[in-house]
Structures are given as C-alpha cells and as structure tokens.
Amino acid sequence: MRPPVSSRAALATLALVVLSAVTACGGNSTGDPAPGQGGGAGGKKGTVTLRIPDPGNAGVLARGKQDGSLDKALAAVGAKVAWTGSAGPFAPAAQAMNAGRLDIATGSITSGITSLSQSPGFVFFTATDPDPVGEGILVRSDSGIASVKDLVGRKVAVNKGGTGEYLLLKALAQAGIPADRVERVYLRPDQTAAVFNAGQVDAWAVWSTYAVAEIGTGKARFIADGASIGSDNYSLNAVRSGFVKEHPEVVEALYAYLHENSAKEKKDPARYLNVFTDAGPTAVDGKAKDVQISFTREGGTVDPIGPEDIKRFETVARFYADHGVTPAKVDIASHLLDIEKLS
Structure with missing residues (x-):
C-alpha cells in the first residue's frame, strides 16, 4: 500500500472516487462560477471553487456530497465544490478540462493515454490499483x-x-x-x-x-x-493544470479526502451504495448489490502515484502503440503529479 500524504493530509479529515468509472462534463452549467472564484448560493468572497462532475448515487463523492464531509474538508483550505455536469466517460471530461470548463475528472489509464495524445491541459495526481475482479x-x-x-x-x-x-x-x-x-x-x-x-x-x-x-x-x-x-488498467484522478498551479493546497486536501475515504469504502462498501435513493435506475439491489459489494472489497484505494505505478503506465502506453491504438507511444511521465511533493 502506498503511504498517504502526511502533514497536509491532516488538513481535512478526509474522500473522492471514482468510480467507476470515469467522469464527464460537456461544459459549464448556467450560473457556474468562473474557475477558482467564489460565487453562487452561499459562496464567500475569495472562496476557491472546485468544479467536479456530479457523482450520482454511489461512491465516495456521493457520500461526501450527501453528508457534507467533502464541503467541510474543502472549507478548511478555503474552497468549495461546484457540481458540474455528471459522471461519465473520461474523454469528454478531458476535453472539458482542456477548455477550462472542469477542474477534476476520473478515468482509467487506458482512456487517459488516448486523451494525453491530444494536447492535454491536465495532469494525473492519484492512482488506484487495477481492478482484479470487476473488469x-x-x-x-x-x-x-x-x-x-x-x-x-x-x-x-x-x-x-x-x-x-x-x-x-x-x-x-x-x-x-x-x-x-x-x-x-x-x-x-x-x-x-x-x-x-x-x-x-x-x-x-x-x-x-x-x-x-x-x-x-x-x-x-x-x-x-x-x-x-494481467490488466494494468489503473483508475486515475486528473486535475486541470491551471487549477493545481494556482491552488495546490486544494488539490492536496482533495487527495487526502479521497485516500482516507476510499479506504473506508473498501471496508464498508454497502454504506457507499444508494446514497441518495434506493429506488430507480441509479439504485442497485438484489444480487447486483451483492456483486458490487464483493467487487469493491477486492478493489484498491486512492493513493499517490509511485515509481512502480509509472512503470506499469509505461507498459500500457507501449502496448497501445504496438497495437495501433495510438500512433506512437504517449509520453505519460510529464503528465503525472507527485502529490506528496506538491508543496
């Protein structure tokens, strides 16, 4: 297990995920505050706004949104969340970050590599080990x-x-x-x-x-x-390059929240399912719920990107180039952030 951020992790008692997934946003919603500025209902002057796709009904972010713990963690560093768009594939989320309309997104190293081949305006700052049973x-x-x-x-x-x-x-x-x-x-x-x-x-x-x-x-x-x-398909969190340069302390607090709460989710997966509703298309029940719980227990936690991870990222990049998915081997190293050495 990779170690958490030490002194700065304590800034917020801390959770983010991802899921699944992968995260998307087609653009700024009407009324969304400008990047890095305060505004909106209840916004304080000078408060940094962090734009994240809405997490839906499951996962660490959904729980953090529902119980207010994410707001509390970010408030400790003078920031707040603006939920923008909805979670989905990484490619459109990467485009939104490149265009300055989104600050955080979640995706796989595989989708990340293809997005990195298109003048990226983001860097990856966390890694979750490849899923051994859910893919x-x-x-x-x-x-x-x-x-x-x-x-x-x-x-x-x-x-x-x-x-x-x-x-x-x-x-x-x-x-x-x-x-x-x-x-x-x-x-x-x-x-x-x-x-x-x-x-x-x-x-x-x-x-x-x-x-x-x-x-x-x-x-x-x-x-x-x-x-x-033998999958090397890590799940990663990305941050808009301009945002992390201007507000590294916010990214550190977000990472700390992610790291601690993803470990809690792994121990008690059921608590992070059906966060807002246990009915309808976003809810899981019956055998599907049991399957999701077992997958989450076998999964990883959100951790810093370490040297051993980078080697596996490079393996995926070479594999994609060798199979013609990308025209050449994508440079990954220059788009990775060492969260433990951020400041």
Whole structure:
C-alpha cells in the first residue's frame, strides 16, 4: 500500500472516487462560477471553487456530497465544490478540462493515454490499483463461450481507445490470439447493454460500472477478469493544470479526502451504495448489490502515484502503440503529479 500524504493530509479529515468509472462534463452549467472564484448560493468572497462532475448515487463523492464531509474538508483550505455536469466517460471530461470548463475528472489509464495524445491541459495526481475482479470479458451465460480462445471469429463490444479495447487486446495477447481474429465492435458503454443482451455481439469487454448490472441478473458472467488478463488498467484522478498551479493546497486536501475515504469504502462498501435513493435506475439491489459489494472489497484505494505505478503506465502506453491504438507511444511521465511533493 502506498503511504498517504502526511502533514497536509491532516488538513481535512478526509474522500473522492471514482468510480467507476470515469467522469464527464460537456461544459459549464448556467450560473457556474468562473474557475477558482467564489460565487453562487452561499459562496464567500475569495472562496476557491472546485468544479467536479456530479457523482450520482454511489461512491465516495456521493457520500461526501450527501453528508457534507467533502464541503467541510474543502472549507478548511478555503474552497468549495461546484457540481458540474455528471459522471461519465473520461474523454469528454478531458476535453472539458482542456477548455477550462472542469477542474477534476476520473478515468482509467487506458482512456487517459488516448486523451494525453491530444494536447492535454491536465495532469494525473492519484492512482488506484487495477481492478482484479470487476473488469473483464463478459459473455451471456447461455452463449457456450467458455474461454478467450472461443472468441475467435466472433464480435466483441469495446469502447474505442478505452478500457474495453485494452481489456480485449490484452486478453487476446495473453491467450496468444492475433487481434485481427476477433472483430471489435466500437460502442459507447452506456449504449452497449441492449446490443449485448440482444445477441448482436458475442461478448463485451467491460468494467464494473456496467458489468455489475449484467452479472446481477444471473444471465452473464466473465470468462476472464482483470487478474487473469494481467490488466494494468489503473483508475486515475486528473486535475486541470491551471487549477493545481494556482491552488495546490486544494488539490492536496482533495487527495487526502479521497485516500482516507476510499479506504473506508473498501471496508464498508454497502454504506457507499444508494446514497441518495434506493429506488430507480441509479439504485442497485438484489444480487447486483451483492456483486458490487464483493467487487469493491477486492478493489484498491486512492493513493499517490509511485515509481512502480509509472512503470506499469509505461507498459500500457507501449502496448497501445504496438497495437495501433495510438500512433506512437504517449509520453505519460510529464503528465503525472507527485502529490506528496506538491508543496
């Protein structure tokens, strides 16, 4: 386990995640304060505004929003949150940070690498170890597909340049199968479930955000997970470069909150589910809830980016270049922030 920030971590009794996920924002909502300035209801003059995508109904950020603990942690360093847009894929969030419309986003190293190839205006400041059980190659339980080798000649849904494409290519390489022996079907993750369940693709390379609901029905299963694939697919938090230069103390406090509360979530996952509602499309229940709890317990915590992480990031960057996902190996090192040496 990587160590937390010491003296500055104590500034706030501290949580952020991510989830899942990955985070997105299409732009500033009407009335959002300008970057780094106060404003809005209850805003104090001189208060720094940190724009983060709304966390939805689960995770550390959702709990922090619901119980006020995130507000308290940031207030200790003269900052407050403006919830902007909603969580989703990293690519549009990266574009929003590049355009100065968003300050924080969460995504995978795989989607991060493709976004870094496009004049990035952000840096990564945390790392969460690859998910050993919540990501992988998903098939329908009645498909007759028993292993990665059975995918030859079949269609697999992936999100282009992101976690899905990485997981499929990695699984095929692990099994010694040339990538062109399997047809990649590029789909947005939030549009794939219907296609998968209708049998229009034979498998889905996916992560827990979307896998939980499918496995929870009992009608889908992994034929390979992150551990068996040998995935190096870290989850990362990114911050807009201009924001961290102007307000390093806010980023430190945010990291400290993330680190401490992600450890709490790992110990008690159920507390971080159905934070605002236990009904409707954003809620999880039944077997899906049990699946999510087990995945979270096996997952990592939000930690600083260390030398051992950077080596694995470089491995992913080389893998993407070798498979033509990026035109050349993306420089990662110059876009990483050592949160423990920030100030």
